[in-house]
Amino acid sequence: ISAVTASVAVNGTNTCKVDIDRKSSSFTHTVVWKIGSYSKTTTGVGTSASYAIPTSWLNSIPNATSGTATVQVTTYSGSTKIGSTVSKTFKITVPSNVVPSISSVGLSEATSGINAQFGGYVQNKSKLKVTVSASGVYSSTIKSYKTTILGKNYTASFTSGVLTSSGTVNVAVTVTDSRGRTATTTKSVTVIAYKVPTITIFSAIRANGLGSADDAGTMALCRAKFSVSSVGDKNTKSYYVEKKEKTSSTWEKVEEESTYSYDSNMLLNIDLNPDTSYDLRLVVKDFFGTATALAEIATAFTLIDYNASGKGLSFGKVSEIADQMEVDMD
Numbered sequence: 001i002s003a004v005t006a007s008v009a010v011n012g013t014n015t016c017k018v019d020i021d022r023k024s025s026s027f028t029h030t031v032v033w034k035i036g037s038y039s040k041t042t043t044g045v046g047t048s049a050s051y052a053i054p055t056s057w058l059n060s061i062p063n064a065t066s067g068t069a070t071v072q073v074t075t076y077s078g079s080t081k082i083g084s085t086v087s088k089t090f091k092i093t094v095p096s097n098v099v100p101s102i103s104s105v106g107l108s109e110a111t112s113g114i115n116a117q118f119g120g121y122v123q124n125k126s127k128l129k130v131t132v133s134a135s136g137v138y139s140s141t142i143k144s145y146k147t148t149i150l151g152k153n154y155t156a157s158f159t160s161g162v163l164t165s166s167g168t169v170n171v172a173v174t175v176t177d178s179r180g181r182t183a184t185t186t187k188s189v190t191v192i193a194y195k196v197p198t199i200t201i202f203s204a205i206r207a208n209g210l211g212s213a214d215d216a217g218t219m220a221l222c223r224a225k226f227s228v229s230s231v232g233d234k235n236t237k238s239y240y241v242e243k244k245e246k247t248s249s250t251w252e253k254v255e256e257e258s259t260y261s262y263d264s265n266m267l268l269n270i271d272l273n274p275d276t277s278y279d280l281r282l283v284v285k286d287f288f289g290t291a292t293a294l295a296e297i298a299t300a301f302t303l304i305d306y307n308a309s310g311k312g313l314s315f316g317k318v319s320e321i322a323d324q325m326e327v328d329m330d
Contacts, residue, residue: 004088031051062140102133120192123193130154148172220268220270239283245276
């Protein structure tokens with residue numbers, strides 16, 4: 001063998017050529033190209049022969065991007081073998097476009113109840129169930145999966161963490177095969193903006209029937225500001241106000257409505273006893289949870305008051321506790 005192609009990028013058309021230093025014009029040669037279980041034999045060769053290495057030969061190197069093949073030449077005079085078979089090696093390489101494939105990336109809601117209610121993914125509540133199907137090429141196998149969502153990496157099929165961003169969220173998938181070759185694809189989902197119900201203002205004072213502040217009033221004038229995320233107008237929403245006497249543990253609902261946002265005063269006709277202090281509680285609810293806020297309403301104003309027991313004293317309010325002094329003034 002005087003020369004052989006040193007390296008062949010195997011694409012089905014690239015050839016390995018063998019040049020033979022023939023010692024007699026009457027001699028013929030049998031040429032065998034071989035790697036692993038694959039081989040090609042050509043007989044009756046004179047001084048050179050070429051063979052386009054089939055892509056199927058890449059199956060013989062599933063764990064590398066190149067391999068060593070052999071070409072053998074045997075000389076004949078007629079049917080008589082002359083001398084010994086000679087051989088040389090050459091390299092076959094896997095072209096850069098031979099990469100694994102990602103056949104599917106399945107995305108679905110992993111948190112129960114969200115898809116049925118909202119028909120989509122919800123910020124800070126949804127999790128993604130991700131299934132990835134991929135395969136190698138020419139006998140390579142998939143060695144690793146990496147999926148990146150919002151800066152976090154996952155492997156194989158999985159359930160993600162909570163989706164903390166709204167808008168378009170990308171799901172980037174990369175698979176690596178046993179040759180170290182990679183394939184990538186990116187899917188995306190739309191996440192609807194959401195935040196938990198928020199109460200920013202809730203306060204209450206005594207008022208009269210005209211809605212004016214009145215230290216001896218029997219109504220409550222409340223100032224409230226809160227918001228609930230609409231989530232595409234599919235979120236549930238409600239709010240209510242409860243009252244109880246300061247010393248009681250039992251709440252009584254006195255007002256109930258439904259809205260996504262509120263920023264106003266509300267006058268509650270709840271028959272407050274001037275001699276009693278009260279707690280008011282605002283409760284705002286949506287599909288996912290509840291926010292609460294408390295406000296206090298003092299007794300009617302009196303400069304000095306003596307407890308009915310004769311053993312208590314208060315300034316600026318009605319005395320409610322025996323054996324103590326209460327102060328509701330600056």
